[in-house]
Amino acid sequence: MKRLIFAVAMMGLCVLVPTARAERTNVIVMLVDDWGWRDAGCFGSDLYETPNIDRLAARGMKFTNGYAACTVCSPTRATMMTGMYPGRTHVTDWIPGHVKPKDDMQVPDWTQRLELKHTTLAEAMRAGGYHTAHVGKWHLTPRSYDSAELEPYYPQNQGFEINIAGNQWGAPGSYYYPYRRGKQTGIKSRTVNFPADIPEGRYLTDMLADHALRIIKQWGDEPFFMYWATYAVHTPLQGRADLVKEYKPKIKPGMQHNNADYAAMVTAVDEALGRLVDTLEAQGIADRTVIILTGDNGGLQGRSTDNSPLRAGKGSAYEGGVRVPTVIFWPGVTPPGSVCDEPVITTDYYPTVLEITGVTGNAQHNASVDGHSLVPLLKNPDAQFDRDAIYWHYPHYHPGGASPYAAIRARDWRLVEFYEDNHVELYNLADDIGEKHNLAKSNPAKAKQLTDKLHAWQKTVGAQFATKKSQ
Numbered sequence: 001m002k003r004l005i006f007a008v009a010m011m012g013l014c015v016l017v018p019t020a021r022a023e024r025t026n027v028i029v030m031l032v033d034d035w036g037w038r039d040a041g042c043f044g045s046d047l048y049e050t051p052n053i054d055r056l057a058a059r060g061m062k063f064t065n066g067y068a069a070c071t072v073c074s075p076t077r078a079t080m081m082t083g084m085y086p087g088r089t090h091v092t093d094w095i096p097g098h099v100k101p102k103d104d105m106q107v108p109d110w111t112q113r114l115e116l117k118h119t120t121l122a123e124a125m126r127a128g129g130y131h132t133a134h135v136g137k138w139h140l141t142p143r144s145y146d147s148a149e150l151e152p153y154y155p156q157n158q159g160f161e162i163n164i165a166g167n168q169w170g171a172p173g174s175y176y177y178p179y180r181r182g183k184q185t186g187i188k189s190r191t192v193n194f195p196a197d198i199p200e201g202r203y204l205t206d207m208l209a210d211h212a213l214r215i216i217k218q219w220g221d222e223p224f225f226m227y228w229a230t231y232a233v234h235t236p237l238q239g240r241a242d243l244v245k246e247y248k249p250k251i252k253p254g255m256q257h258n259n260a261d262y263a264a265m266v267t268a269v270d271e272a273l274g275r276l277v278d279t280l281e282a283q284g285i286a287d288r289t290v291i292i293l294t295g296d297n298g299g300l301q302g303r304s305t306d307n308s309p310l311r312a313g314k315g316s317a318y319e320g321g322v323r324v325p326t327v328i329f330w331p332g333v334t335p336p337g338s339v340c341d342e343p344v345i346t347t348d349y350y351p352t353v354l355e356i357t358g359v360t361g362n363a364q365h366n367a368s369v370d371g372h373s374l375v376p377l378l379k380n381p382d383a384q385f386d387r388d389a390i391y392w393h394y395p396h397y398h399p400g401g402a403s404p405y406a407a408i409r410a411r412d413w414r415l416v417e418f419y420e421d422n423h424v425e426l427y428n429l430a431d432d433i434g435e436k437h438n439l440a441k442s443n444p445a446k447a448k449q450l451t452d453k454l455h456a457w458q459k460t461v462g463a464q465f466a467t468k469k470s471q
Contacts, residue, residue: 036299315400
């Protein structure tokens with residue numbers, strides 16, 4: 001597999017697309033794994049030091065209501081590539097998901113891969129004259145130990161000229177080279193593959209940065225789209241040793257965030273972002289490169305981080321499972337230090353990237369894209385935004401607390417419908433960001449309005465449902 005990815009990478013570096021390249025805008029989407037809403041200095045952490053993320057927010061726009069398309073990773077990643085809600089793609093759980101005999105409901109026959117019928121964002125960008133690179137976590141293939149079943153769904157067959165470290169695994173076996181779990185070898189070892197020899201013990205986040213920056217330097221002035229999906233800050237919790245040592249004496253009693261390993265992992269991601277910005281500036285292309293920084297789902301509550309004041313975390317039906325830090329920097333366009341309170345979600349990045357770059361994409365695919373371009377908001381955070389609601393659909397179980405549910409956010413209102421017992425919960429996030437006061441009984445009219453709207457949306461996208469096992 002290493003030889004395959006190396007060959008794909010080298011072929012990608014040699015591709016020449018004839019256009020007037022120098023004026024075109026580059027785009028880098030940096031997706032951080034399991035990144036909680038408060039897990040950066042500019043989002044209120046009392047421990048995690050993120051000077052580069054903070055600097056990006058000071059130069060660009062911070063979104064206080066940024067959302068992932070799902071409470072777990074694979075669905076959000078499929079949404080990033082398609083612009084479609086998980087309810088529409090039917091990639092509705094992390095691959096391969098949790099199945100327990102004692103669960104009350106039977107999960108649907110959902111799609112455990114990113115189907116090749118979709119025009120991915122990478123395919124659209126490549127057809128539009130852009131170089132394309134995937135760096136990091138993919139996790140959109142079938143769960144299989146047969147390379148022949150996996151390779152058609154790897155990034156290099158989904159529009160990316162270059163694939164660095166993207167395979168079927170959702171987490172590394174270790175954050176230190178050779179990045180495998182224990183003494184296992186081969187496809188079962190959770191090895192993260194790189195197309196080059198690596199120094200023993202090289203930290204994974206740093207190695208991903210090494211390759212991302214090498215690609216940018218080799219492309220020079222040619223326009224590119226890079227999807228950099230960090231494995232961090234997903235478990236295993238292994239901070240870089242020097243950063244863990246720095247953090248341990250900084251942790252004091254009563255602090256919200258108090259895990260030195262996790263803090264070190266966050267800071268390693270921040271350092272990678274800093275190296276990225278430095279490289280763009282050294283290459284003379286920083287002024288025409290957009291950076292989108294966001295997360296795939298909420299933070300892993302308790303074990304890794306604390307999402308307070310949000311309720312719960314990854315794998316739950318509540319805000320802590322889906323609200324994520326989001327920062328976008330578009331040089332010369334985003335007002336420096338601006339803050340946008342409009343709810344935005346993963347579906348939006350596909351049309352946003354197309355509009356920023358002027359790439360048209362595939363008309364048939366675009367007709368099914370659920371997202372809205374954020375360009376009006378990037379120019380003016382207070383602009384009128386023509387959307388009345390965003391949605392989630394998760395017909396599964398998760399150890400983070402979720403049972404089959406769906407949810408809608410319409411302005412300040414958020415309604416969650418649980419399918420085991422068919423009850424709904426209604427919250428006004430403007431007054432109750434922690435979702436402590438269920439208003440469904442005291443405001444039945446609003447609950448019915450949002451439930452009806454949610455059901456209509458589910459019908460529109462063709463959502464699949466869990467069913468009672470007795471049926």
